[in-house]
């Protein structure tokens with residue numbers, strides 16, 4: 001399906017990442033946003049508030065992030081593509097509803113423009129320290145999808161993609177900018193609406209009575225219905241059966257939780273997205289994402305100029321983690337992985353897990369507040 | 382024969398197919414989890430009859446509950462129904478209503494859910510005059526978690542986390558609702574089924590943020606600790622102590638178990654809803670290029 005023309009600002013723009021993210025959401029068909037102001041994410045909702053009245057959308061500034069994060073679940077079940085936007089402290093408040101959205105299989109997008117933490121931390125300065133929280137922050141076993149753009153163009157493109165993935169897999173998708181990408185301004189090209197691919201919501205054709213809310217086929221993703229269509233559906237965060245009714249048994253729990261995880265993990269190949277450079281001859285590979293990937297790219301170029309065999313993987317999707325390519329490289333000629341990130345070593349844990357001792361894994365941590373110097377990364381190559 | 386008259390014929394044995402409330406309930410989920418003597422079930426009965434009396438299109442009726450014994454109401458209603466997280470029924474309802482303004486959205490939840498953990502959401506939804514209806518079953522305790530103190534527990538009452546008697550000030554919910562801007566505010570008990578049904582119908586037929594508080598017995602966790610033998614005795618106490626007052630002010634609706642307790646409709650007024658205010662504002666700013674949201 002192609003994007004609806006209404007709202008797509010086709011043309012060349014000079015936008016910051018937050019504004020580009022807003023345009024991506026509108027192009028993706030998002031028409032319900034509930035949010036609460038927090039630096040450095042506020043520009044996203046400010047632009048939404050000014051753009052929505054004329055594109056048939058509805059924005060509400062809720063009383064807090066707890067409210068925002070459940071309001072979008074309501075919005076989604078009532079038929080609108082829905083999004084909320086926040087930064088670290090707000091993301092912490094949203095955790096219960098990330099779990100709720102995962103459990104109820106509610107398509108929705110959580111935008112997190114990352115700043116320094118813990119707590120109030122560095123409101124106006126960058127970090128990439130919510131990576132593990134994004135993955136593990138709500139209680140229980142579940143899977144989400146997380147993306148990280150490294151440019152304003154990608155803040156647009158990957159926001160559209162974030163909505164598409166959330167619809168396809170009926171899962172909350174976290175869209176993780178960092179303050180740098182959120183606040184820097186670059187050229188952004190917004191294509192014609194008919195060049196923007198949109199994943200339609202997987203609605204059922206079955207009639208009420210024939211339809212079960214959580215019945216699935218091989219895709220493991222159930223078909224959806226909306227409020228007001230006469231299905232009298234029930235959703236709950238309790239462990240539930242195919243009808244959506246609470247069923248607090250060991251078997252139902254196992255079946256449900258495994259499916260919620262499997263529908264993401266077994267489709268990881270379809271979801272994972274990364275760019276790679278110079279992997280063919282590499283004995284050292286840098287893995288980075290977001291703003292750090294742009295500094296890492298510079299460090300890799302410096303090393304290549306000197307004839308060092310350095311490759312580079314730039315993650316666009318962080319969760320699910322691209323295990324396979326890293327495992328293959330570790331089992332091949334790669335002797336060393338270098339992982340710079342704007343935190344004290346989060347994603348590197350995942351690299352270590354996957355590499356499992358087959359190669360050296362070097363962390364290049366940074367507590368946040370600014371970005372690495374390319375030399376910090378270059379020295380490790 | 383009026384609808385409410387049939388309510389009094391509980392002794393009559395009917396097969397499920399004959400009971401007019403059945404079609405509103407998920408009979409495949411019976412028996413429910415509520416204890417004998419609990420008042421939640423009778424409030425649901427009143428609600429169903431009110432929905433029928435108000436001739437609401439049930440296809441366009443959604444019910445949202447938080448977590449708790451009352452929070453289970455959504456699960457038993459044969460409607461689009463949302464069992465949410467603890468305290469968050471109102472923001473969920475906000476999302477449903479704003480995303481599909483055709484829906485009539487009712488929040489049905491407990492006093493702890495709506496006024497302890499969820500208090501902030503209540504305040505702001507009322508302030509916005511969001512067109513949703515709130516039904517609070519106030520059993521003066523956290524039933525689901527075993528009888529802890531809530532913001533509505535009267536002073537002196539024993540609760541599992543107030544073993545020497547509650548010493549905190551008790552919330553006056555109607556007064557709170559009125560001061561936040563609710564356009565309909567009433568209080569009844571689970572023993573006042575006729576008045577409650579009528580009041581629910583009145584609220585459901587209105588636009589804007591409506592609120593009904595219903596006192597309800599919880600024999601298992603409230604009564605047992607406070608020398609109230611069973612649900613029936615608590616219902617009789619309600620009948621004795623509570624006085625229906627016409628035109629009473631919500632300010633009078635304090636809760637002091639030793640004194641008379643005021644029931645009735647405290648507020649029944651009109652005010653622009655969130656959506657109406659939004660549409661009027663945008664229309665003023667954008668002129669005819671603005672398409673009023675949610676109005677066909």
Ligand SMILES: Cc1ncc(C[n+]2csc(CCOP(=O)(O)OP(=O)(O)O)c2C)c(N)n1
Pocket residue numbers: 448449450451452466467490491492493494495518520522523524525526531
């Ligand atoms: C975030 C969170 N905190 C605590 C709980 C535990 N909990 C479940 S129900 C409940 C209290 C419900 O009391 P009330 O709203 O008065 O409803 P009742 O059970 O009395 O009908 C609590 C504290 C929870 N489920 N979620």
